[in-house]
Amino acid sequence: xxxxxxxxxxxxxxxxxxxxxxxxxxxxxxxxxxxxxxxxxxxxxxxxxxxxxxxxxxxxxxxxxxxxxxxxxxxxxxxxxxxxxxxxxxxxxxxxxxxxxxxxxxxxxxxxxxxxxxxxxxxxxxxxxxxxxxxxxxxxxxxxxxxxxxxxxxxxxxxxxxxxxxxxxxxxxxxxxxxxxxxxxxxxxxxxxxxxxxxxxxxxxxxxxxxxxxxxxxxxxxxxxxxxxxxxxxxxxxxxxxxxxxxxxxxxxxxxxxxxxxxx
Numbered sequence: 001x002x003x004x005x006x007x008x009x010x011x012x013x014x015x016x017x018x019x020x021x022x023x024x025x026x027x028x029x030x031x032x033x034x035x036x037x038x039x040x041x042x043x044x045x046x047x048x049x050x051x052x053x054x055x056x057x058x059x060x061x062x063x064x065x066x067x068x069x070x071x072x073x074x075x076x077x078x079x080x081x082x083x084x085x086x087x088x089x090x091x092x093x094x095x096x097x098x099x100x101x102x103x104x105x106x107x108x109x110x111x112x113x114x115x116x117x118x119x120x121x122x123x124x125x126x127x128x129x130x131x132x133x134x135x136x137x138x139x140x141x142x143x144x145x146x147x148x149x150x151x152x153x154x155x156x157x158x159x160x161x162x163x164x165x166x167x168x169x170x171x172x173x174x175x176x177x178x179x180x181x182x183x184x185x186x187x188x189x190x191x192x193x194x195x196x197x198x199x200x201x202x203x204x205x206x207x208x209x210x211x212x213x214x215x216x217x218x219x220x221x222x223x224x225x226x227x228x229x230x231x232x233x234x235x236x237x238x239x240x241x242x243x244x245x246x247x248x249x250x251x252x253x254x255x256x257x258x259x260x261x262x263x264x
Contacts, residue, residue, distance in 0.1 A: 048203055056186045059105070065101050066101075069223050091216050
């Protein structure tokens with residue numbers, strides 16, 4: 001699936017329409033590979049089970065690990081729909097700051113059309129080892145069409161690394177080392193256990209977000225509702241009703257502040 005790069009200056013209504021249309025043919029492990037293992041699509045993945053593998057720890061996250069609302073996105077760097085969703089998530093992060101915990105999970109799909117996506121995830125993780133995962137992710141998504149079609153894609157990635165101010169020698173060494181690959185593999189293990197089959201797949205407080213709601217307005221509606229549920233009861237209400245605990249993200253209690261980005 002090919003699409004032109006979407007700039008943040010585009011009218012939000014048009015961006016939302018494009019995303020809604022593209023979600024109908026979102027990048028999938030089975031879309032281009034009839035022999036791939038059949039796993040549930042996001043629509044059949046209602047939530048994240050408590051016993052799911054934890055993924056890379058600490059995760060690539062922004063905001064506050066102790067926030068009452070956790071957004072977890074599984075995405076693929078060669079997925080055009082993920083590139084469209086990235087600026088939406090940036091806007092959500094800016095709007096809510098420390099009131100949310102945004103977690104990005106690498107989920108490189110195993111299809112021929114996404115032949116560079118696993119390496120791209122590793123390159124981003126190598127940047128994360130210098131505290132700049134999200135900066136590298138932004139460059140990869142913004143220039144997705146360029147590097148996807150270029151046989152010298154690694155030279156382009158190096159130029160992105162230089163642009164965001166990485167120590168290039170360290171980044172290149174980390175990009176071929178085991179730790180970065182292990183982080184990608186741990187995210188993949190988590191996604192596979194959950195049953196994710198296509199990207200992007202987004203969860204808010206462990207509940208899958210319908211594709212039609214993966215817009216700025218749609219996500220704000222869901223986040224605001226979760227924040228309202230998390231507000232402490234008034235003294236009067238507390239005295240008149242038994243205390244109840246709202247559902248909490250099973251991963252946020254043990255999450256650590258990431259080195260990659262906070263309150264981005």
